[in-house]
Amino acid sequence: MDFVSIRIITGDVARLVDFYERATAVAANWSTEDFAELRTPSATLAIAGTRTVPLFAPGAARPAENRSVIIEFLVDDVDQVHRNLTDSVEEFVQTPTTMPWGNRSLLLRDPDGNLVNFFTPVTPAALAKFAR
Template sequence: MNLLSIRIITTDVEKLAGFYEKITGLKAIRYTEEFAELKTETATLAFGSTKTLQLFGGDDVAKAAQNRTAIIEFLSKSVDDDYARLGELIGPHLVQEPTTMPWGNRSLLFRDPDGNLVNFFTPHTPEAFERFKRDTE
């Protein structure tokens, strides 16, 4: 089994996909007005409109902008550089400035326009570098 994709249900696919394009520098693929994907080397972040919920059983299957349990994480070359580059964009949504965590990663935590937590992290200690060695080479 291999995790391939995470999908965020949103009321505004264009706004959310555009935000993730700005923070990652990647271009989202827009298949329709109701569905887009941002593909990275290891996984895909998908954006589905609330209108797509009808295909999965109805409006009550998921609720847009209601997530309070998951953190969407991106491995970054330098969260400090990301913070300098994205400061204005993420400023109103900043949760935590770059901070070195007890497990050895340097982390930048903020929210996307729908309130989902986003973590950019960079291995910072030798042990953390070793854990992510295959992902940073």
């Protein structure tokens, strides 16, 4: 089995895609005005509008209600990501901090309130774990 993607349901696809394009420097591939994907070598972040939910199961997902999932991105320089997003993020939950497990982490909320963690391994053990 391969983990392929995570999909965020949103009330404003263009706004959320714009945020993630700026945050990740990955251009989105649009399928329709209600669906776009940001593809990385290891996984895809799919962003879909509320009009797509009934295609699966009506009422099964609602935008901006996640309080249990953290979307994580491995980045080369978490401090640079923080600098790049300082003017566009409404809520930084935690500014860049070196965590006990060896990653330097930046935790913020995207425009829909989803938690997003950008991290850079900094200790030898963390660097080895995430060696590319």
